[in-house]
Amino acid sequence: ASVEGIGFAIPINDVVDIINDLREHGYVTGEAYLGVSLRELDADTVKSYSLPMGVFVESVSEGSCAEKAGVRKGDIITALDGDAVESYNELSLALRRRRAGQDVEMTVYREGDMMTLQGVLDEKPAPEPQEQQVPVQPSPNNGDAYRINPFDFFDWGF
Numbered sequence: 001a002s003v004e005g006i007g008f009a010i011p012i013n014d015v016v017d018i019i020n021d022l023r024e025h026g027y028v029t030g031e032a033y034l035g036v037s038l039r040e041l042d043a044d045t046v047k048s049y050s051l052p053m054g055v056f057v058e059s060v061s062e063g064s065c066a067e068k069a070g071v072r073k074g075d076i077i078t079a080l081d082g083d084a085v086e087s088y089n090e091l092s093l094a095l096r097r098r099r100a101g102q103d104v105e106m107t108v109y110r111e112g113d114m115m116t117l118q119g120v121l122d123e124k125p126a127p128e129p130q131e132q133q134v135p136v137q138p139s140p141n142n143g144d145a146y147r148i149n150p151f152d153f154f155d156w157g158f
Contacts, residue, residue, distance in 0.1 A: 026126065032098040033124035035064020036071060040088050052109050053086040054078035069106060069119030078114070079107035100124070 037058040046053055054076040060067045071077070079085055080094045081104060098104065100123035107116055 030100050031124035032095045032100055032102065032104075032121040033064075034066045034071075034095065034119075035061035035122055036066045036077075038077075038088055038091070041076065052076060052078050052114075053084075054109060055085060055088055055091050057108075065104070065119045065122040066106075069104075069117040071106065071108060071117060071119075072110065074110070076109040077106055078109055081105050082107075095121075 038055045039058050041051060041054065041056050045051065057066075057071060057073055057075045057077065059073055060071055077085055077091065080091065083094055085091045085094060098121055100121050102121050104119050104121050105116055106119065107114060109115075
């Protein structure tokens with residue numbers, strides 16, 4: 001049996017930009033942001049209510065790109081710039097490929113109708129400064145060793 005190595009590469013210019021942003025601002029600038037809270041629709045809900053696959057809009061932030069474009073609570077976002085969005089992860093990936101200030105076309109389902117809304121992506125706000133100690137937990141293998149949970153540092157907002 002043979003094993004083939006798989007590698008992933010990030011362009012060095014992207015890494016340099018990220019490092020510079022972190023040094024100067026404490027966060028990565030220019031990230032695309034819609035200003036919505038979302039919920040995934042499962043296949044049973046979609047089938048039961050004859051809805052399209054997409055992400056359900058739970059709320060829209062005041063003054064956000066989504067509000068300015070006309071997105072409303074209860075809408076289902078089904079596409080971004082013509083690319084289908086069937087899950088929270090797909091929308092997240094689509095936003096990561098875009099930058100703040102870019103024009104965006106959203107396809108939404110509202111009360112039985114599909115519509116296209118136009119907007120300009122906002123910049124994801126800087127995370128709230130928090131006085132937080134590094135979460136350290138004793139290692140189960142060795143009482144003297146400590147480990148850090150990296151997921152305590154992620155901000156999952158869109």
